[in-house]
Amino acid sequence: MQRAGIISQVRMGSTRLPSKVLLPAGGRPLLDYHVARLRQSGLPVLLATTTEPADDVLAAYAETHALPYHRGSETDVLARYFETAQRFGLDVIVRVTSDCPLVDGHLIGAAVARYLAEDNPLVYRSNAIVRTFPRGLDFEIFSMEMLREAYTNATLPYEREHVTPYLKANPATAGRVLYRDEIWPGGDFSRFRITLDTAEDYEVLCTLIEQYGAAELGVADLLRLLEAHPEIMSINAHIEQKTT
Numbered sequence: 001m002q003r004a005g006i007i008s009q010v011r012m013g014s015t016r017l018p019s020k021v022l023l024p025a026g027g028r029p030l031l032d033y034h035v036a037r038l039r040q041s042g043l044p045v046l047l048a049t050t051t052e053p054a055d056d057v058l059a060a061y062a063e064t065h066a067l068p069y070h071r072g073s074e075t076d077v078l079a080r081y082f083e084t085a086q087r088f089g090l091d092v093i094v095r096v097t098s099d100c101p102l103v104d105g106h107l108i109g110a111a112v113a114r115y116l117a118e119d120n121p122l123v124y125r126s127n128a129i130v131r132t133f134p135r136g137l138d139f140e141i142f143s144m145e146m147l148r149e150a151y152t153n154a155t156l157p158y159e160r161e162h163v164t165p166y167l168k169a170n171p172a173t174a175g176r177v178l179y180r181d182e183i184w185p186g187g188d189f190s191r192f193r194i195t196l197d198t199a200e201d202y203e204v205l206c207t208l209i210e211q212y213g214a215a216e217l218g219v220a221d222l223l224r225l226l227e228a229h230p231e232i233m234s235i236n237a238h239i240e241q242k243t244t
Contacts, residue, residue, distance in 0.1 A: 002091040004112050005044040007084050008034065009077055009163075010098035012054045016198050021098045022057070023202060025209045030196060033101040033215045035065065040105030043094065043112060048084040050074040076160045082151040085144055092116065093147055095140040095163060099196040101205060104219040108139050121145045124167060132187070134226065136194035137219065140164055192226045193236050200236035207232050 010031070012019050021031040038045045047069040049058045055071065062069035070087050072080035085093050094112060096103055107127070115125050121143035128138045146167055150159070154166035196205060208214035212225055226233055 002116060003089055004092035004094065004116065005046055005085075005088060005090045006038050006041065006094040006096060006108065007046045007048050007081055007090075008038065008096050008098045009048045009080065010055075010058055011050050011052070011074065012058065013052070013074070014197070017196065017202065020196050020202070022061075023196075025101070025206045026215070029061075030101040030205065031061065031098060033209065034098055034103060035067065037101075037103055037105045037215070038096065038108070041094075041109035041112070042105075043109065044068065044088070046070070046084055046088055047098075048072065048077075048080045050080070075157075078151055078154055078160045078163050078166075081163050082147055085147060091144050093142055093144065095142070096138070097195075100136045100138065100194075101196060102136055102194050102208070102214055102222060103139070104137055104222070107137070107219050111139070112141060115141045124164075131190040134189050134192035134194050134223075136196075142167060187223075189223050189226065191237070192233050193239060194222075194226070198236065198239055200239055204232055204236050207235075 010021055012021070014020050021034070022029045024030070025033070035045060045067060047058065047062050047067050049055045049069060049071050050073065051071045052074050059069060059071060068088055070080070070084040072083050081093065081095065092112065092115065094108055111125060111127070115123065124146065125141040126139065127133050142164070150164070150166040153170070154160055159166040193201065194205065194208070196202060208225065214222060214225060217225060
């Protein structure tokens, strides 16, 4: 049986909003919500942080919360993912980033079940190939075989920093990868932003969590909440996502 697990990349350094993952909302660090919602997938949740001294606090967090973790390069995130997956014996990797406190574990669990049923190590799945979900619900699924190939062959800095560009764009592999989008939410919600990268993002997330209980909502109710409150979603609507 294939062993699947979620690897969340996490670090304290951030050019726009330093130490963002441990900022509080509703009396808890935002990272608490991220981990709790990922655990709803029923899959192991692993943290991939760095060897930088600033990230000692994240290693301590992982130990306190019984989270398996690995510390690796700050800049070579591809190597950090590969080392984490190898260390914990994963055959299938779900990639998420820790700046998504409202990521939906049930959605990920359903997507992984479909991926495993296909039993094809050359299939790459994501709900962001053609974006219809808000930023902040993104995930990618790929095999250890694909991750190993990227780790071995990727040479460009952006390929090492962002983990999957080599798989999706390199001529040597792109022709073998079968792209699939996951579970359409029944509309286009790509205009909404519930990721955490700026002070405006933090204001949106705090409002959603503290005033509307967003951390307890499944994806369908969460999307309805975002649509019902354009005044909240306008707070960070102007933010440009950093590109890879």
